[in-house]
Amino acid sequence: MSLVPILTSDQFSSADQPAVAQGVKAYGEVLNTWGAIGNSPGLLATYLPFLGRLNGPGALDGRLKDLVAVRVAVLNHCRYTASHRCTSAMAKGVEVDELAAVATGALAGFTEQEQLALRLAEEMTVALPAVPADKGLTGVSASVRDDVQRVFDAAQLTELVMCISMWNALSRFHRVMAFELDMPAPPAPVDAQL
Template sequence: MLSTALQGRVRMLERDEVEGEIAALYDKLYEERGVVPNMFKTVAQTPALALGFAAFLKPLMSDGELAAWYKELVATRVASLNHCEYCISSHRFLARLRGASEQQVAAVDSYEDGPFTEKEKAGLRYADKLHRSAHAIEDVDYAEVKKYFSDKELIELTAVAAAFEFFPRFVSALKVPVTPLPPETAS
């Protein structure tokens, strides 16, 4: 078992400590990522919430109107704005796993000069504004992002940016330790 310092504020549950739907969730996460994220090991203390997080994140972060890799970069950007090392590590890993280039992952904090299309930059600027406040998005900002994003894309972009205001607060408040990356991807 991990020491309390490595556990965070709430004890994380390992695979042999969970059953039923939570065990199936752990197995699915491990199959997809090669690791069970510490956030899920923490929230597993409240199974209905763990299942709810998973049910929410699956359609939110999968390919949809926007590519999953781009959503992961938006999540990485918002995590960076929130100074959440846990989330930055997780979403950089997932961005790579879902198809973002190393250059895109490395440039997410300096995206204006990075290897992004004008559309991708507009979406990241929008996420930056939303981070400041939902009220910070003025009509001029909306008009700018609408040049590039359909209504369906804008809904996904807004949902991703808003969701990753919540998750950094959750893991940071509980001091959830950064999930170690699978050995083959840890570099």
């Protein structure tokens, strides 16, 4: 059961109604995360456009964004986020065996750019919270920082770090809220890692 009530479309504030209409047009229903966010009037009106911009066309390929989001979801043990991001990734042509590899951290079959993005996602999700600033200002290893700076340009790096950060925040939000799935369950090999 969700931590907060899940609003229906008619229960959202007037400030959120345009975002609700846009979301329902795209997905056919109010997703549980939106229904929870609606408990804070006006927040959905900011959240949905921002998330749409971050996940939409940009400096990074959509496939890479979804691979990173799936890795973050698995590392945070969030089935709801994994469900959404696996559904999105498979719609972009990512195969179940690739998602399984992301879930287990078996990165050898991915491009250098994908491997580095996934390594950065892991360090930002697992290592960063455990490294005090006096032990490492950025919380990630110098080798990963150097490698991602070599492979990604400034626009790509900004988008990548924001994407990883956003999926860390959202997967933690989703997990604590304890939402029921509103998209297909993650593929079995991903689900097994959650």
